[in-house]
Amino acid sequence: MLDLHDVRVGKVPQDSPWLRSVRLQYMHDGQSKNWDVIRIHDSVCIIVFNTSRRKLVFVRQFRPAVYYASLPENQEVIDVERYPATLGIALELCAGIVDKDKPLVEIAKEELKEECGYEAPTSSFKQIITYLSSASASAKQTLFYVEVTDDMKIHPGGGDESEGEVIEVVELSVPELKDYIRTKEVQSPSSFLHGVSWFLLNKSDCKAAYDS
Numbered sequence: 001m002l003d004l005h006d007v008r009v010g011k012v013p014q015d016s017p018w019l020r021s022v023r024l025q026y027m028h029d030g031q032s033k034n035w036d037v038i039r040i041h042d043s044v045c046i047i048v049f050n051t052s053r054r055k056l057v058f059v060r061q062f063r064p065a066v067y068y069a070s071l072p073e074n075q076e077v078i079d080v081e082r083y084p085a086t087l088g089i090a091l092e093l094c095a096g097i098v099d100k101d102k103p104l105v106e107i108a109k110e111e112l113k114e115e116c117g118y119e120a121p122t123s124s125f126k127q128i129i130t131y132l133s134s135a136s137a138s139a140k141q142t143l144f145y146v147e148v149t150d151d152m153k154i155h156p157g158g159g160d161e162s163e164g165e166v167i168e169v170v171e172l173s174v175p176e177l178k179d180y181i182r183t184k185e186v187q188s189p190s191s192f193l194h195g196v197s198w199f200l201l202n203k204s205d206c207k208a209a210y211d212s
Helices: 064-068 104-116 174-181 190-202
Strands: 019-028 031-040 043-050 055-062 089-092 094-097 125-132 140-148 168-172
Touching (some): 043 104, 055 094, 055 104, 089 190, 104 140, 140 190, 174 190
Antiparallel strands (some): 019 031, 043 055, 043 094
16 A cells, blocks of 8 residues: 555646536626636545444555645656655545446445455445535535444455555444544545534434444
């Protein structure tokens, strides 16, 4: 995961399968305005709680966008000694893009199996909320919650190697999670913070979650 070489910064091709950029031009309250928007895939993310271990299950992986946030502007060739791969490692919810014509819960089930190694029935998934990504990225993300047990673990997880995914499965107890989100800077996306906040607010009555 930390073996990073030959990093270069270039322009996004117009035929990118992952995102499209457009400029909206419009009149708003009598004023002419422009706004640049990135269209990305809709996605699902899952809060996973293992009731056998009393731990939440997350994934950690290298994210180029996270890495890019630490890079200097207007530099094409990146010195990986000065800017190591660790700058791009993010702790996240299990998640995946909506790129199949399937119900969202089916996609969430597949991502749980692929990334974390758990086989759970669709009936065990609870759909929590669908929300927008951000002011500049046009996409929707749907949050699910699922409880799993050790008996549901069918393989180690780690993502789809054929797609180049390198994913580490991370388990945190509730006290460990609270310590993490109390730090002044977390290397996690807002969807992670929203998901764990939902868990802490709505599962406080789940005794298994808070047992030591």
